[in-house]
Amino acid sequence: MTKDELKQRICESVDRRRSQIEGIGDQIMVNPELGFKEFETAKLVANTMEEFGFQTETGLARTGVKAVLKGKNPGPTVALIGELDSLGVADHPMVNPETGAAHACGHNAQIAGLMGAMMAIADTQAGEELAGNVVFLAVPAEEYVEVEFRRDLVKGGEITLLGGKCELIKQGHFDDIDVAMMIHTHSDSTMKKTGVSTSSNGFVSKLIRFVGRAAHSGGSPHLGINALNAAQIAINAMHAQRETFRDSDAIRVHPIITKGGDIVNVVPAEVTMETYVRGRTKEAILDANAKVDRALRAGAMAVGAKVEIETLPGYMPLANDATMVDMFEQNSEELFGEDELTKVGHRTGSTDMGDVSHLIPAIHPMMAGASGPGHSRDWHISDKEMGYLGPAKSLAMMAVDLLYGDAEGAKAVMENHDPLMSKEEYLAFQEGVFRTEVYDGETGTSEVES
Structure with a gap:
């Protein structure tokens, strides 16, 4: 099977799984949980992974969930990432009235996309064409909220750093990962269907x-x-x-x-x-x-x-890997047509994907599908095709681009990448x-x- 044929089959699988993928995103949307407390969302992720035949590691940095697909041949390990947590937006129409938690940033779409990518890779038996491993990693606590609660977790010895990916790095869960990516929903009317920055604060x-x-x-x-x-x-x-x-x-x-x-x-x-x-x-x-x-x-x-x-x-500041940006742009063109990617330079928000990007090649692009300002009562998924299915296709297609054949794509990324820090320097x-x-x-x- 050629690489293009495999990618086409993956996209067809995502389309067939549409109702299941959308159901996951919608279910998480109405059941928001704050960082390091995403127990029910993590349970949903683990159950879905196990339904597709994967063994899971759970309770990573309190709530993180991990599954691994091993390719036919040895090679690099690529992590596809989605974030479990929500924000606190007290006046959001779908707020949890007891906790104040609400999904107003799109992490529900990230998990839907991650699960969709996993389903499609499993459905198509893509591992038979890959050299290396694909890690499906649902991570806790990206939104840096309830700071005193997190500080107290540190004092109590339950965690050592206050962000989900930061703590996963500390615990060694990124030690065997060579390349990582995730996709964040955007609601910016000035941006096209997909977008990617050079860096962020x-x-x-x-x-x-x-x-x-x-x-x-x-x-x-x-x-x-x-x-x-x-x-x-x-x-x-x-x-x-x-x-x-x-x-x-x-x-x-x-x-x-x-x-x-x-x-x-x-x-x-x-x-x-x-x-x-x-x-x-x-x-x-x-x-x-x-x-x-x-x-x-x-x-x-x-x-x-x-x-x-x-x-x-x-x-840490985010530094998107340039070689991976090029790959993402090519897939954006395949999925959505020419001239549907906005390159936005430096952004002043922050993400703990920045911490990952200091250690290994990583990318944190954006994809449309939401409306309303982020972190506000008006934010919602308005286009499930873009918000849920688009990320599923793009994540899985990137995994194929990186690991197909002899993993030439991932090897090129790794060869061109100079880490900003060692793990020891970072910690x-x-x-x-x-x-x-x-x-x-x-x-x-x-x-x-x-």
Whole structure:
């Protein structure tokens, strides 16, 4: 069987499995689960894999699921990836009212696409034409939410890093993978049916707590230390740094106040905040992070409060592999016609696929099928052909391109790729980000714990 014939049969299989694939995507859409809590979604994935004759590994980084198809001949290992988790969007029409979880970013479509690719590869017995292995990997916790919950998992020894793929790297589940890819749904009306960036931002995360002194807000505010004022000054100080951020570094700092006080007639004694510090390179992120820390200390100093600054590792910047981008573009043309791929340069969001891309060749392209702004109440799958079936076909076709024959495609990708970090360097960097500083604004002294 030629490569083109195999790819055609894969696409036909996806079309035959349409109702099953769409059913998976729809079922996950109405049963959203937040990161590191995707137990029911993981169960659905494992059951589907086992239905098609695969042995599964479950409970990877709490909820991850893995199955492996072995090709007829030995060769490289290609991972096809889908993300299990949802966001928290409280006003989404399909929100879980108990948890606030909602699919407003398309991870339900990723899993539908991953399962569709698995079905088609199994249906066509594609492994008989491949040299190497295909790993179907459903991963937890890409959306970096509920940061305190994840921090507590780290403190409790259940995980060591706060993102799903990051933790899978740490646990060794990417050690035997040579090439990886996934496809993310998009709802951008300015983009064509498919899209791919050159790169995207990474970030570090921060949990911040200002501690003041309570007092009667009307009768004796002079006896208090207003932690909310300290936080407001710190936020303004962050804004004052923005002109120092170089455009080329794509810095994004977006703090929120998660607690602003207790009751209105008491001077706020405790105020908590969260923020990301995003940037195009790890050097730019660390530089901006130091400026944010300076702003936080300034807020505490201004009113004589204390500030606890806990910095946590986030995600590395994404670097899409150029050789794989070319392959994806060719498949986009086969599936959707010429001129249906948008190349968008650098993007300022973040993904833990960036961490994978620092170690091995990886690609994180986008495919239409959704409407409404991402991460909003209006986001939904509006075109199941593009949202569910398109990714299934594209993932499976890429696996064939990489491993068909003697795996010439994967070997070319690997030969042309220069890793940005070794696993040891990556873990040393991420684990080195952990830092807690307690700064006393009255005395100007700090205590630091790494």
